Amino acid sequence: MPGVVRKGFQRVTAIAYTAKRDFSRGVLGFLSDRDLFYDTYVFFYGVSRERIYTRFRTVYLSTPYARGYVFRYGSVLTYTPITFYLNLESKCFDRKIVEEVFEDINSGFYSLYLSTPFTSDNMRKLYNDKVYRLLKEVGLGLDLLYPSYSVVIGKSRVFKDSPYTLWSSEILAAVFIEIAVGRDRVRVVNSRCIDVPDLRPEVEKLFIERLALDFIAMLLDKKIIDEKKAMEYVEMVKS
Amino acid sequence: MKVFVVVNKKYAKQVLDVLQLLSPRPSITLASQDDEVEVMAKILGVEFVKFKDVEKLYTFEKLEEFDVAIAALDDDVYNIAIARVAKSMGIPIVIAFVHNSLNKEEMVREGVRNVIDIENIVSSYLKQFLVQDSWIVMKIIPAINFVIALYRVVKRGVLGVNLKMFIDAVDRDVKVFAIDKTGSFIDEYKPLENGDTIVVIGLEDKVLKTLTEFEKIFRKYEHYYTMKYTDIHRLTGFG
Structure with missing residues (x-):
């Protein structure tokens, strides 16, 4: 039954984001479930100068296509301990799984849940070349096979503390938790249903390169690698 | 008067x-990252x-004593969050900066009526230098939504339209006048020329309603002008 209130269940803040004005409206009904959600915000990160009309509070980002900032801004507005980030353009959304994840995070099984890849073929190829190679090299975030995910559920604190990047802050957040707490705190479900963003190849390259550089900066900051190694990795990304 | 200012280095x-211009001098408290x-x-x-976090401001006990709060950060989301803190602490007057005009509505929902629309200020001044034959709307008293709309006549200077036609079309709560290149007022029966400003x-x-009416007048005279120089005589009236 949808929206069952379980005893001791803490409500969640939902941050739904979209870059298009014509997103699928089916999810909005779920997001307005007051038993599950304390508050819902819609973040618009596209370039349109027109309003989008939903029943929720809408925030328009000043920097278009900086999807990674959604996570950072979401953590500023949220009041609840758990935040649910959902890509409104997603066609693979399953509410049952999401409700279960809320319960699991609430019970403390893990801190961050990522599922439903949000990527194009080109973007994934670039990610494998530039970022996943680094991940394998340092032995962190080996489950993170895709550059970005449509469904991100996590403790609100995670995105307050972790660094952010231009497109996919969730990757940095997942690695950050792995470093700070432990590998079992992150759960990544690489489901077969994939959402495809509408981006130009040159922009995709920019996003992935920036992710790689921010990742190296994080490793350096956390003293996992030294400066010499960092320079080596930067060369690797640029090549 | 006690003023609480949350500001970044750009606006400080x-x-x-x-x-500092206020008299008597207010007691100011600055908060910044x-x-x-x-x-x-x-x-x-x-x-x-x-x-570091906007949330931390809730722990600042003195916040309830302030009369005015100013949220002057670079990001709209942060300004919204600060406005929310200020309102929840019972500060009666909250002034907030908004960098994307569309976020003004969200600010009003937080209970902030005094919004400084930075986007409007920047874009309207930029338009004054670049845009011709188009209306530029600038907010001059944001608290009561009082605006000024400017129109620099360039190509439409050949139409022979005079100010009287516009004055007859306006609401009584709206004032219309025109100035020439030197800044002196133009008589209402004198046809508007290249370089004049309405x-x-x-x-x-x-004002926005009036501008639609004015645009109709311009279109009508453009139609007459075209008819005069193209020798097209329609039999069925204006199409």
């Missing part, structure tokens, strides 16, 4: 300059609070 000087602002506060002998002032909704 501007805001402080204005606050930037060291530059801390230096400024120390030099001016102003109380300073450093914060000025409309009034409340925003009434």
Whole structure:
């Protein structure tokens, strides 16, 4: 039954984001479930100068296509301990799984849940070349096979503390938790249903390169690698 | 008067300059994430609070004592969050900066009526230098939605339209006048020429309605002008 209130269940803040004005409206009904959600915000990160009309509070980002900032801004507005980030353009959304994840995070099984890849073929190829190679090299975030995910559920604190990047802050957040707490705190479900963003190849390259550089900066900051190694990795990304 | 200012290094000087003009001098408390602002506060002998998270401001006990709060950060989301803190602490007057005009509505929902629309200020001044034959709407008294609309006549100077035609079409709450290149007022029966500026002032909704009417007048005269020079005589009236 949808929206069952379980005893001791803490409500969640939902941050739904979209870059298009014509997103699928089916999810909005779920997001307005007051038993599950304390508050819902819609973040618009596209370039349109027109309003989008939903029943929720809408925030328009000043920097278009900086999807990674959604996570950072979401953590500023949220009041609840758990935040649910959902890509409104997603066609693979399953509410049952999401409700279960809320319960699991609430019970403390893990801190961050990522599922439903949000990527194009080109973007994934670039990610494998530039970022996943680094991940394998340092032995962190080996489950993170895709550059970005449509469904991100996590403790609100995670995105307050972790660094952010231009497109996919969730990757940095997942690695950050792995470093700070432990590998079992992150759960990544690489489901077969994939959402495809509408981006130009040159922009995709920019996003992935920036992710790689921010990742190296994080490793350096956390003293996992030294400066010499960092320079080596930067060369690797640029090549 | 006690003023609480949350500001970044970019706006700190501007805001402080204005606050220093007030008489009697208000008691100012600055809050910022930037060291530059801390230096400024120390030099001016102003109380300073450093914060990392907006949430931390809730723990600042003195917040309830302030009469005015100013949220002057670079990001709209942060300004919304600060406005929410200020309102929840019972500060009666909250002034907030907005960098994307579409976020004004969200600010109003937080209970902030005094919004400074930075986007409008920047874009309207930029348009004044670049855009011709188009209406530029500038907010001059944001608190009551009082605006000024400017129109620089260039190509439409050949139409032979005079100010009287516009004055006859306006609401009584809206004032219309025109100035020439030297800044002197133009007689209402004199045809408008290249380089003249039409000025409309009034409340925003009434001005916008008036501009639609004015556009209709321009279109009508453009149609006459085309008819005159193209020798097309329609039999069925205006199409």
